[in-house]
Amino acid sequence: xxxxxxxxxxxxxxxxxxxRGEIPVVKVYEDEYALAFPDIAPQxxxxxxxxxxxxxxxxxxxxxxxSEAEQAGLSRAIAHVATRLGVTGSGYRVISNTGADAxxxxxxxxxxxxxxxxxxxxxxxxxxx
Ligand code: AMP
Numbered sequence: 001x002x003x004x005x006x007x008x009x010x011x012x013x014x015x016x017x018x019x020r021g022e023i024p025v026v027k028v029y030e031d032e033y034a035l036a037f038p039d040i041a042p043q044x045x046x047x048x049x050x051x052x053x054x055x056x057x058x059x060x061x062x063x064x065x066x067s068e069a070e071q072a073g074l075s076r077a078i079a080h081v082a083t084r085l086g087v088t089g090s091g092y093r094v095i096s097n098t099g100a101d102a103x104x105x106x107x108x109x110x111x112x113x114x115x116x117x118x119x120x121x122x123x124x125x126x127x128x129x
Contacts, residue, residue, distance in 0.1 A: 003057065015110060031073065035051055047113070048081055052066065093119050093122075094113050
């Protein structure tokens with residue numbers, strides 16, 4: 001079911017549980033602001049999720065409530081992850097889904113970093129003509 005960005009933050013969502021160490025993941029990168037780990041259903045040869053440690057539902061929530069340090073920290077984490085993955089030269093895409101129209105499934109703000117092959121068109125709309 002799609003995430004309702006206006007619902008209260010659910011502390012038992014799967015990414016919150018990963019942050020608490022209740023569900024093991026391969027840590028691609030971590031620091032005080034962010035954790036990065038492979039997506040369980042990769043949509044490209046490289047597909048890593050980057051999540052803030054703070055409890056934010058989506059891009060709107062993060063943009064409105066996260067501190068300057070948290071916002072800078074997540075932004076810097078993208079660069080750290082891309083460098084660690086060795087894709088800064090070949091390129092990569094960072095996307096974030098918020099709410100129903102975007103198909104957000106997990107109610108903890110996250111960035112998808114996709115890389116490792118040509119990624120095709122920027123946006124695929126199911127009803128595009
Ligand atoms: P979104 O549709 O933007 O909310 O993306 C949620 C993503 O989380 C999907 O790409 C899922 O494959 C991924 N995902 C769900 N559970 C896990 C998990 N336990 N470990 C890694 N990725 C997950």
